[in-house]
Amino acid sequence: MHSSPDETTRSLPRRAFLGGVGAAVVGAATAQGAGAFAGTSSPSSSLSGAAIPAADMDALDLLKRMLSFDTQNHGQGGNTRPHAEMLKAVWERAGVPVEIIDTPQPDNVHLIARIPGNGAEEPLLVLGHSDVVPVEEENWDVDPFAGDVVDGEIYGRGALDMKGANSAMISALLRHVDEGATFDRDIIVLTDCDEEAGDYGSRWLAKNHWDKIDAGAVLTEGGWFLAQSDKTTPMLITATRQDNVYFNLDLVATGTATHSSKPMPDDSAVVKVSRAISTLSEWEAPVHLTEVTREYFEAIADATSDRSFAKAIRLMLKAKSQPSRERAARLVVKLSDYPYLHRALLRTTHAFVIQEAGYKENVIPSEATTRVNCRGIPGGEKPREFVAAVRTLLRDRDVEVKVIGAEGESEEEALSRLDTTWATPPADLDTDLWRALSDASEATYEDTPFAPALFEAGTSLGPWRAKGVPGYGVYPYVLSNEQLIGMHGNNERIYVEALKQGSDYMYEVFGAFRTDEG
Template identity: 30%
Template sequence: MESTDTGPEPATNASGAGDLSAQGRSPVWIAQRLIRFNTVNPPGSEAECVQWIRGVLDGAGIETRIVACDPRRPNLIARLPGRGLEPPLLLHAHVDVVPVEGQKWTRPPFAGEVVDGELWGRGAVDMKGQLAMMMAALLRMKACGEVPAGDIILAVVPDEETGSDVGSRFLVEQHPEFFEGVRYAIGEDGGAELGVGRYARIHPIVVAEKRTCWVRLTVRGPGGHASRVAPGSGAVGRLRRVLESISSGGLGIEQTPVVDLMLKELANALPSGVGERIDAFRNNPADPSVLDGLEETTVRYLRSLVQHTVSATVLHGGTGTNVHPTEITLELDGRVLPGEYTTEEFLTLLRQQVGADLDLELFVEGELSPPPRIDAFYDRLAAVLQAKDPEGIPLPLVTTASTDARLFSSRLGIQCFGWMPLRHGPDVVYRDRLHCPDERIAVSALEFGADCFHALLSGTH
């Protein structure tokens, strides 16, 4: 394997910012430097990284502002003024990353090495690579003297990975004035990729996200000495029955309009044999056997889009190896389909499945976003992708994960899209690199994405 750097550091000004040379505007160079800041959350400590970004943008003459409820975890707002012909457009990105502890990495996770045409490191995909695309596009516009139709706002935030309290939530609750007039926003795609690259090159455009509902479920029963057979009414027995009741992963089939549209367009985008399977699933989502032959990860993803899901993830209980526990708590990761489904409806379905007499405590509740729209701005995103990759196929997608988009849409009414333009080979599934060891992204994919963002922001597609 060949390991390279993008070259010597560009000259810096007093603020530590890179100059406006071609290298200083390179998405690869920017992504390398972002990765080299260890912003693992928790604890986050994103200040040094955010200040570096500010230095780069200030050095280019782009207006920036820092606001924070925790000085160790600041938010940055940058604005590139436009001609006033369109409403402001929001780009939002987070600089915190998930931990690497306990993972076996082939290369150092914070070195930002380029090896065999790929940039390695935590955050390469989620989402420092995408932030580098955004920054590179803004810097290119500034250097070329291009003025967008409307203001471009870049919000760089901490804390997306653990709840957004000091990041996007703080911004929308304490500083909504920064986003006055914004109708549309672009953020990360939440890992929305289908794994069908060997059939067609799909460009996902996320139009909706599933909503988080995390629940603690407690089972109780008589205790006693563990040298004796456990009672049938014991906590362990009741836990076993709960786990069996949710082993399918879902709470019943629910066909929503946005998922129906996605499956319809996906079926049309794929070759006939594969497309027919997708169409059969669309018409009968209760029978996942029609998807036989597709990748297992793809099947699980599609099945997760036609039902509220619930997954057992964390278990607490017991006081000693020789004591039958009297109480066991199970944490469940619930995800609610987009639309008007309420938390109460989700909990009712869950109680019907696990047992109405069990204690359920909702401890994380995601925001209820407005219904998704496929409108003219979606068409602009698709047009950029089609112009840059005529053989690629833009596709409206629903993601099972949630991002900061939920806060901008639910609190400010902004229509949010997840858009990470990537062009890559059929064997690369970026979704499978999210939060995983050896996270990496192709240099060509970063450059393609930066070109797409520049075309969108400058209106040159």
């Protein structure tokens, strides 16, 4: 049964979300400002001396507003200005200095807010993107830009990736500002554009406005908060300290162009590339465990309530040979409640994403191409090793395997660049930000284990990582596997109560940098 966004959502089991304020609140903020956190702290003034509206400190209310803006990025950026103007007004009501940074693409903008600290420590940058991937609206059960709440879940493009994280982080910071907090460092909140695609993302911003985003540590999207088999009880809280290596291959086949009334199956580009896809789809790259992924799987084995799953993980970690490691890994994936996530953390992955062939229905085309998006594990199999393996696999399929580099790059230049990314070490764990992430987990999720992890996808962290700045990632809400699959998919959604508890978690994280009595 569908409920309207303003109706009270059903409660999840109490064990599911154990945090502070958020766990005690049900329902969204009203238009009059009676927000979820109203009355939870003594009144105090903002930086400007004016009270912050309760709705701005309510993660659900703020997320609904974010979701109402269509910031789809179809490959060349999106229209992020209206979204940025809304957030700019939120920061201005709190008295926080904020500015919109225009890019050469009209209405595709960055937003930077800066909460001034006492300067005792280097600034902390909170990095979240405003653009979202396109929607197949006809395949959604609700309007992807309405922020509907249905059975305790809020739906919308970006609910998970990553407007939900933005709302949890921003609402938490505003609670501190409302309490008159003094931080030991500036906290910079960058809501960037072109994270999903485009030319004017964080790299462009770093090149043109580094002084505005220079920081000693960065917190962005990444680590998953996993649930036990009941889909809601927290099992493991993770923060990522490393991203997978992103690269693309093209499978290209050529054949005879001719009239479609006289097919030539043995010389058809489409048939050739289809056979190559079939072969590659049935193949997996070998399992590679690194220091980061070993620690992650060890933590899951200790945290899960599923004994068979834990046993399979330990068999995989103790395997002495590659064949036994592969067998155990298959069992791990089979038994996992998050099979696609865990498969992606074990090996280089390949996904078929774009196909191009033909231009007219009565013409058999002379060329067919399939783009294969790949993600490699840093410190595991090198991208160049994966490419060599794919070429060996497809050597009899009459297709060319092309490495897709940057414009003007040769294949060797592209592979050398990927070698450098592959060798980039994970972020140091001996930092105050990492300790804050860990301590906040204990405070918010009680006895739920906390562990570092590898992010199977990618982030905007490149410019800071290139300068040796430690960067970590969290999506601060407990997710089910079904919700995780909704990332970049249809019916993207997260639990309302998980979002509220995630805001409590972020409140604890930022509280580690307060110097006042709050």
